[in-house]
Amino acid sequence: MVDSLLTIGEKAVKLAEKLGADQAEVYLAQSRSFEIEAENNAIKGASESKDAGIGIRTIIDKKIGFAYVTTLDDSDIEEAVNHSLSLARASIPDPDFHTLPESLSNYQNAKGLFDKEIHDMTAEVTAELIIRAIDATKQVLDGYNYAIEAGVQSSSSMNAIVNSLGIAKTEPRTSISIYSYPIIKADDDQTASYEYQISRKFNEIDPEWVGRSAGRLAIGFLHPKIIEGGEMPVVFAPLGASAVLSRGFADAVNAEEVQMGRSYIADAFGEKIASEKLEIVDDGLLPGGIGTRSFDAEGFPSQRTSVIENGILKSLLHNSYTANKDRVDNTGNASRPSYSGLPGISTTNFMVSPGKGDLNTFISELDTGVVCRNTGDRPNMTTGDLSAMIIEGYYVKNGEVQHPLKNTLIGINMRDLLKRISHVGNDSRATFSMITPSIVVERANVTSG
Amino acid sequence: MEDLAQTAIEAALKTGAHFADVRIENTATTIIELNDGVSKQSLSSRLKGAGIRAFIDGAWAFAQTTDLTKSGMRTTGESVAKMAIATKEKVAEKFEIEGPSFQARSHYKVKKPFSKIAIEEKMAFVKAIDDQARDYDTRISSTRTIYGDLWTELYLANSLGTNVYTQNSIPRIISAPTAKEGTNRQRVFKSLGVRGGYEIMDEEEAQNIGTAAAELVIDLLSSTSVKGGVYNVVMDPILNGVMIHEAFGHAVEADNWPAHATVLEDKIGMQVGPENLSISDDPTLEGMRGSYEYDWEGTKTKKRLLVKEGILTDLLHSLETASRLDLEPNGASRSQSFMHEPLPRMSNTFMEPGDWEVEELVQDTKKGILLCSFNYGYTQTAKGQFMFQASHGYLIENGEKGQMVRDVSLAGNILEVLAKVDAIGNDFMLDAGTCGKNGQAVPTMTGGPHARIREVPVGGM
Numbered sequence: 082m083v084d085s086l087l088t089i090g091e092k093a094v095k096l097a098e099k100l101g102a103d104q105a106e107v108y109l110a111q112s113r114s115f116e117i118e119a120e121n122n123a124i125k126g127a128s129e130s131k132d133a134g135i136g137i138r139t140i141i142d143k144k145i146g147f148a149y150v151t152t153l154d155d156s157d158i159e160e161a162v163n164h165s166l167s168l169a170r171a172s173i174p175d176p177d178f179h180t181l182p183e184s185l186s187n188y189q190n191a192k193g194l195f196d197k198e199i200h201d202m203t204a205e206v207t208a209e210l211i212i213r214a215i216d217a218t219k220q221v222l223d224g225y226n227y228a229i230e231a232g233v234q235s236s237s238s239m240n241a242i243v244n245s246l247g248i249a250k251t252e253p254r255t256s257i258s259i260y261s262y263p264i265i266k267a268d269d270d271q272t273a274s275y276e277y278q279i280s281r282k283f284n285e286i287d288p289e290w291v292g293r294s295a296g297r298l299a300i301g302f303l304h305p306k307i308i309e310g311g312e313m314p315v316v317f318a319p320l321g322a323s324a325v326l327s328r329g330f331a332d333a334v335n336a337e338e339v340q341m342g343r344s345y346i347a348d349a350f351g352e353k354i355a356s357e358k359l360e361i362v363d364d365g366l367l368p369g370g371i372g373t374r375s376f377d378a379e380g381f382p383s384q385r386t387s388v389i390e391n392g393i394l395k396s397l398l399h400n401s402y403t404a405n406k407d408r409v410d411n412t413g414n415a416s417r418p419s420y421s422g423l424p425g426i427s428t429t430n431f432m433v434s435p436g437k438g439d440l441n442t443f444i445s446e447l448d449t450g451v452v453c454r455n456t457g458d459r460p461n462m463t464t465g466d467l468s469a470m471i472i473e474g475y476y477v478k479n480g481e482v483q484h485p486l487k488n489t490l491i492g493i494n495m496r497d498l499l500k501r502i503s504h505v506g507n508d509s510r511a512t513f514s515m516i517t518p519s520i521v522v523e524r525a526n527v528t529s530g
Numbered sequence: 531m532e533d534l535a536q537t538a539i540e541a542a543l544k545t546g547a548h549f550a551d552v553r554i555e556n557t558a559t560t561i562i563e564l565n566d567g568v569s570k571q572s573l574s575s576r577l578k579g580a581g582i583r584a585f586i587d588g589a590w591a592f593a594q595t596t597d598l599t600k601s602g603m604r605t606t607g608e609s610v611a612k613m614a615i616a617t618k619e620k621v622a623e624k625f626e627i628e629g630p631s632f633q634a635r636s637h638y639k640v641k642k643p644f645s646k647i648a649i650e651e652k653m654a655f656v657k658a659i660d661d662q663a664r665d666y667d668t669r670i671s672s673t674r675t676i677y678g679d680l681w682t683e684l685y686l687a688n689s690l691g692t693n694v695y696t697q698n699s700i701p702r703i704i705s706a707p708t709a710k711e712g713t714n715r716q717r718v719f720k721s722l723g724v725r726g727g728y729e730i731m732d733e734e735e736a737q738n739i740g741t742a743a744a745e746l747v748i749d750l751l752s753s754t755s756v757k758g759g760v761y762n763v764v765m766d767p768i769l770n771g772v773m774i775h776e777a778f779g780h781a782v783e784a785d786n787w788p789a790h791a792t793v794l795e796d797k798i799g800m801q802v803g804p805e806n807l808s809i810s811d812d813p814t815l816e817g818m819r820g821s822y823e824y825d826w827e828g829t830k831t832k833k834r835l836l837v838k839e840g841i842l843t844d845l846l847h848s849l850e851t852a853s854r855l856d857l858e859p860n861g862a863s864r865s866q867s868f869m870h871e872p873l874p875r876m877s878n879t880f881m882e883p884g885d886w887e888v889e890e891l892v893q894d895t896k897k898g899i900l901l902c903s904f905n906y907g908y909t910q911t912a913k914g915q916f917m918f919q920a921s922h923g924y925l926i927e928n929g930e931k932g933q934m935v936r937d938v939s940l941a942g943n944i945l946e947v948l949a950k951v952d953a954i955g956n957d958f959m960l961d962a963g964t965c966g967k968n969g970q971a972v973p974t975m976t977g978g979p980h981a982r983i984r985e986v987p988v989g990g991m
Binding site: 117120121122123124125126127128129130131132133134144145146147148149150151152157160161164165167168169171172173174175176177204208212228230262264266271272273302307310341342343345347421422423457458459461462463464466468469470472487488489490491492493494526527528529530 | 564565566567568569570571572573574575576577578579588589590591592593594595596609610613614616617620621622623648649650653657671672674708710715716717755758759760788789790791793869871905906908910912913914915917919936937938939941942943985986987988989990991
């Protein structure tokens, strides 16, 4: 498989050059994923998807075209190369485009990306994991009227990047995720919660923990109430912190958004933009990390980039285009949605460095305030204004959780949120988009009704 | 394609499946994006492949393949049936898939097929819109214009005898400029998405979308953040549609019934809103982005009157949910592509108009907030909690539209909010959207008239 992806890639690059491209880049991906789903406490279905495709970027006189196809057939690839070139020819030149990245010698091999156990996972093993998670949730919910949804997904993939400047890289990766989502019906109320785990290693998955945690959380969200609003502290549990920081801050340090003037962090390079407690690192080489890879989506070497140190903005996240445009070093943050898109910019393993204390300590130290376990919201990236519904959260008084919340929103500008971080915990966990502990924001506007 | 589909279905049945279906797709898309007059993205794609499902005794299995040969279809048909059989031991509830079958060749005619328009012509149109937004005002600091078109051919077949060929054609144009005045920066997103061919881009609304977006973003420079609190809210048709979609539509997707995952589970045939409230989902509307003749299981679609005069009357069904709830399927099962399993989804969802003049609605509100257009929204149907955000709005003081405000969020509970709708306008409009569920995005439209909700929490800075 390794050879064939690179060979197909090299052939496509050559074809593009022959047909008139100044430079060409091919991204190929081949993956197999397996998923089992359960609803109402029992397995419902399984699915297997085998996906393979190719995306071709061509450049003619600083004009860029891109085409992809969901097969690896010769004739389809030829059609895609031709489409890519005709799109390049019809495009408007981008004076800021300099070049595709060149092949470098400083690649470090990322560790812990591939687990044979996941690659070889059978339907039986997958089914067993999901049943263990459901059983664990059931035990916790004994005596309640419940319906549990759950799922396990495993994936094994290989990607390859080949370009005109000598880059020819390929790497295999595996991942597995599991969740339990119990719904509880009480006489006069209905609620739900969930827990999940994602990892590149099979033996890091703990279905019993996922199941128990989901059940306990769901019980805790029964009979929510509204509260009297006002300014108060907000404790973000790791999932909530991840929602706010990954959606609300990672995009703000995306160099493309900054260059286009669309980020609320503009011209703040080297300035103090956050509390001294906050340190954020983007580490593309973290062993076994979900965002880890030896090279980015353009084949550029991965690295560890300090984003915020002692509250000071140290670096933006770049791909080759934005780095060339700003004449700074590429940070290796090119990313793309598999073969089906052009490289944008995203985080790798975006990590808040741990501090002291955890969610329980922060709650016990709170006079009056709210806990946000999670939110689905994102700020206006241009103004930084964030209005977030506490989709799962609690009201705290005198250091104790009083009751769960409903119809409650937090309002704060991201610039203020970053500066008002008074505590950073040590209860870090991996979410789908970050690794972060709990954090405390000393005051925000809370509305409830 | 018919032969290939039959090969897969026969292979699955022979292996032991009780039901099997196949979706074979051939889709071509184009995306052209300019930022500040320069090409950012010139993309074309081709999606070619088949999605195959097998079913036995309550157990489903799904697989996709891009190997569109007889042997490829046979192999996938067999392996998906084996997967279903292996899963069957572990299911809790046994049922069968039943339903009517459909045979049709449904050709969707457009005046100007996308494939007949030169890429240069599309590029020139996008450039004109991008220039239009930039030339509107010197305070426009950055422009972004995106054109997209999608042409799909879909062949659907199942072991009940369904055998349907269908086509779809949807273009979209988006203008998203940023404006700057001192340190104050604002951005907007304005889009036009309907069903049809390239001729849609010749219409006035498409031709002027850059100016319309620029005008709005310049206005936003003088907007303020809203103060959080409980407000009487008048929603414009676009935001009303988003409210209906998030606060209600997702909760009537019938896959929530077997999963016990909606707060409306026990409400069929019961009052869920005031008597003047009716809500529909209608994929048969002509020229709408969420419209289609046959769903992704090959079922012929029809209009669904979800709420009639306050009573919950209908749900959004797939073959499975209709079989399990012993009802007729109504053609609401959709997939993002052949790579995804079909799920009950919305199409064009809206509140039916009432009898209030829009001006009266604002005057009568005295003190409150008029919310317009939207940024995004989401919901958790099992809990009944939802939220959505208006892109802008206007404070209502003494019955008059006043200060412009921006990014206004509204949170609520599905069972509580519909009861608070107390006045419905006599106007009507639908707006383009894209709906996400289980990682699948499908084109939709949402809308309705202006309408008022009493006393809902609005988030503030």
